[in-house]
Amino acid sequence: MKTLLDKNQLNITLQRLAHQLVENHLNFQDTAIIGIQPRGIWLSDRIAGMVKAITGQQQVDYGKLDITFHRDDVHQHDIHIPAPTDISFSIEGRNVVLVDDVLHTGRTIRAAMDALLAYGRPKNVELMVLIDRRFSRELPIQPDYVGQTVDTIITQKIKVYWAEKDEKDEVVLIDQ
């Protein structure tokens, strides 16, 4: 097991990601942040909070998206139980930033784009991930904002811990 980011490093990385977002989207008038259920929402919670702090905006459109019903492997595993979707604003013609913790095969993001388009037609969609496992892609999907890029093999696992649910902030690489 190897620590990729400890508490301090994670905080610095999140700050950078939030600043990069603000740099590209300024006051967030035409931009919405959408976290992918279930694990991406811990990252998106933090990023949305930081964006509010940096821009001084009280109101930044922030939602959560569940992709269960759009997966391409419904009948290859036991049925997945969905988590709630909460998008209380229109994404029609907006910029949408999808947020997830780990980008691996790209299949989750494919499903997320499919699920997102059921809510309307955004102007454009960007992708933010905390960890990019760059050599494991199965679909042509690349992130726009990356916390850290790591080279991993399929048997390794990335685990992201969040203080809100795991009582610590840490990202680790596990060999199996």
Next chain:
Amino acid sequence: MTLSVKHLLGIKELQPEDIERIFQTADNFKQVLNRPIKKVPSLRDTTVANIFFENSTRTRISFELAEKRLSADVVNFSASGSSVSKGETLIDTVNNILAMKVDMVVMRHSASGAPWFLANHIDASIINAGDGINEHPTQALLDAYSIRERLGDVKGKRVVLIGDIMHSRVALSNIFCLTKLGAEVMVAGPPTLIPKHIESLGVKVEYDVKKALQWCEVANVLRIQLERQHKPLFSTLREYALYYGVNRQMLDSIEKEIVIMHPGPINRGVELNSDVADSKQSIILPQVENGVAIRMAVIYLLSGKREVE
């Protein structure tokens, strides 16, 4: 993480956790039904046959919509105009449909127990859409789900089922479902329409509808099933309406505002008056709306893991 059963034959066989899981999944499908695109691709590799040996409007349309909104392929079969009238047996009929690569069967049949019989003879998952006077599980699930939606929870709530308890599969499934979820259940109606020893299912019995209404928070008014009553069990419909029908005057005479439900189709002016059915106390149309989400959840959860051929 899925259900403890392969088929949905009756509520009797479900665990309370199964029911909770169905409700939780239905919450998500309700969100789906409120988006601009009310459809998900989950079951695009699945074919469902709706086999109806008995008439139906709501249940059949609700199942068909649920299947289509899950992107499943749908075939509909009704007994009238089919080879059943030429004497084909139930197993032959269903096996012929399954031979055309159908993955799941939704069946309504006038014989109680027909879905259990079928489950012993075929591999596909079966969903019971009503069998005789036995069970109608998806109706009970959507009824309990609608109570949960209106009152926040089912546990501890007092629910009365009024009317033709004897011939109602909705009543039996509701009793199983509500008691499993921890509600208090009472049945009310004329003694001839309430089966003996029904107390053994854990329900109270009341022959005075007004007293029953005073006791409850929710009243689920059931249809008088004339087509299943082979001997007269009450003198006239007018008399039934007078003594056991739910009307505005009766509801106004009790202090609290109770929730009124009906599984449909309503015999207006018999078991339920229009001034109650169309009032804001009634959740009859929300019940129908929730039916699609509940059926989507059941079909999705039963679709399960599939071996790749």
